[in-house]
Amino acid sequence: MEKITKEKVRAFMPTRERDSYKGSYGRVLFVGGNEHMGGAIILAASAGVYSGAGLVTVATHPSNKAALHARLPEAMFVDMTDSRQLKHYVESMDMIVLGPGLGRDETSLAVLQTVYETVKSYQILLVDGDGIYLHVNETVPEPDATLILTPHLGEWRTLTHLAPDDQYDDVNLGYAKQLNAIVVLKKARTEVYCDDEVWENTTGNPSMATGGMGDTLAGMIGGFVPQFDTLKEGVLSAVYLHSYIADDLSLTHYVTLPTAIIEEIPKVMKEFSTDKHRRWL
Ligand SMILES: NC(=O)C1=CN([C@@H]2O[C@H](COP(=O)(O)OP(=O)(O)OC[C@H]3O[C@@H](n4cnc5c(N)ncnc54)[C@H](OP(=O)(O)O)[C@@H]3O)[C@@H](O)[C@H]2O)[C@@H](O)CC1
Ligand SMILES: Nc1ncnc2c1ncn2[C@@H]1O[C@H](COP(=O)(O)OP(=O)(O)O)[C@@H](O)[C@H]1O
């Protein structure tokens, strides 16, 4: 099992070119947030923007539009229940993050099916939260995109029917391949199953055990992957820094709020970047 370490993330962190623009850093669509759980997709999209994604659009229930723009004016809005509009936006994206706060009813399923039917092989699709529930429990088409799944232990059990004691690395890796997905298995020491490799995080603490923490990780992965040299380096770095920030906050905070972690992302990415003293003359 490889360890995700500070040195490795330092080496993964990209250095921005002076002649770059927002299109250089990814077009990302966040899809989720029914009328009861708009917070989940706002957290995910906020984490994506604060991670440096070039252009972020949020496809969510219209009731969340005002809250989204109040919290995150950098993001654009589209009505996720308008399948024609949703399809149009999915087609223009580098990466789609689907599932935080999506819900599990027929409207949620229709949204997931539209995304699954539309994504192409050159795109990356991350499925989290209720998206995982629907992926397992409903009849859905096989999405053509590169698939990343980010289950917590309960969702992993739903995906694999594996009891916690049977979740050995090699068994988990076998299921990841069966699912044709990169798997981020969220736990006290999160594991990443990718390219026939198993990686274990070296950061994280129980102050993170609060709602919205996984939505935030999904957003960081969505923001990192289009910027990093490889998909794997983006996923590993997001997993590491999400918990690295929480570790730092937990020195003075009993619980680390997802919104507090999001605020720290740009500063910590700079700390891990080699261009931290460069002056853009
Ligand atoms: N602000 C918002 O809008 C928020 C919105 N959210 C959205 O809510 C949606 C549902 O996601 P969810 O994980 O909250 O509930 P769910 O998938 O029904 O759990 C399924 C089962 O798994 C179990 N289980 C969970 N963790 C486990 C663990 N580590 N280890 C072991 N078991 C574990 C758990 O067990 P139990 O708690 O019953 O012991 C339960 O039985 C999703 O779309 C998400 O984005 C949330 O992000 C919160 C903030
Ligand atoms: N005790 C813990 N130690 C380290 N990380 C934790 C701990 N408890 C929860 N986490 C992290 O918090 C996140 C929880 O994800 P998830 O359950 O999907 O949250 P939500 O769906 O509420 O946003 C994961 O990234 C997990 O690794």
Ligand SMILES: [Mg+2]
């Ligand atoms: Mg979750």
